[in-house]
Amino acid sequence: MYKKILEKYEPKKENLISILHDVQDSNEQNYISDDAVWEISQYLNITPSHIHGVISFYSMFSFKPRGKNVIRLCESPPCFLRGSENILAKLRQLLGIKIGETTEDGLFTLELTACLGVCGNAPVMMINEDVFGDLTEKRVEQIIENIRRRAK
Numbered sequence: 240m241y242k243k244i245l246e247k248y249e250p251k252k253e254n255l256i257s258i259l260h261d262v263q264d265s266n267e268q269n270y271i272s273d274d275a276v277w278e279i280s281q282y283l284n285i286t287p288s289h290i291h292g293v294i295s296f297y298s299m300f301s302f303k304p305r306g307k308n309v310i311r312l313c314e315s316p317p318c319f320l321r322g323s324e325n326i327l328a329k330l331r332q333l334l335g336i337k338i339g340e341t342t343e344d345g346l347f348t349l350e351l352t353a354c355l356g357v358c359g360n361a362p363v364m365m366i367n368e369d370v371f372g373d374l375t376e377k378r379v380e381q382i383i384e385n386i387r388r389r390a391k
């Protein structure tokens with residue numbers, strides 16, 4: 240099932256992270272299934288438990304099915320000091336979900352993350368690969384609305 244992705248890489252352990260990114264991105268539900276872990280372990284000749292360890296270590300990877308758009312709001316101090324709590328409250332209100340949950344329509348998952356490395360633009364969130372900084376409640380509303388509109 241993941242043959243096409245795996246064949247893009249040499250079967251070397253150092254390619255594991257890149258493979259995991261590709262595998263997760265190829266899944267509509269933004270996660271890495273047990274089947275995928277098994278196939279990767281066979282290809283790279285490493286144990287599934289090693290791969291599980293890597294997936295658990297990095298917050299961007301998930302074992303659980305998630306929404307099409309994974310929102311990761313930074314909760315580190317510079318973002319917190321510039322109001323990330325209000326942004327979180329706004330996101331929860333707009334989406335009607337708590338941290339770690341996925342909306343019923345499968346469009347959004349809400350997560351928290353440590354510093355995303357763009358503290359100068361705090362507060363910051365990522366939605367899939369895109370970074371959004373200098374967030375205000377108004378801007379968050381527009382971003383969510385745009386995604387909802389595009390999904391129709």
Ligand code: FES
Nearest residue numbers: 313318354355358
């Ligand atoms: S603290 Fe939020 S991006 Fe660095």
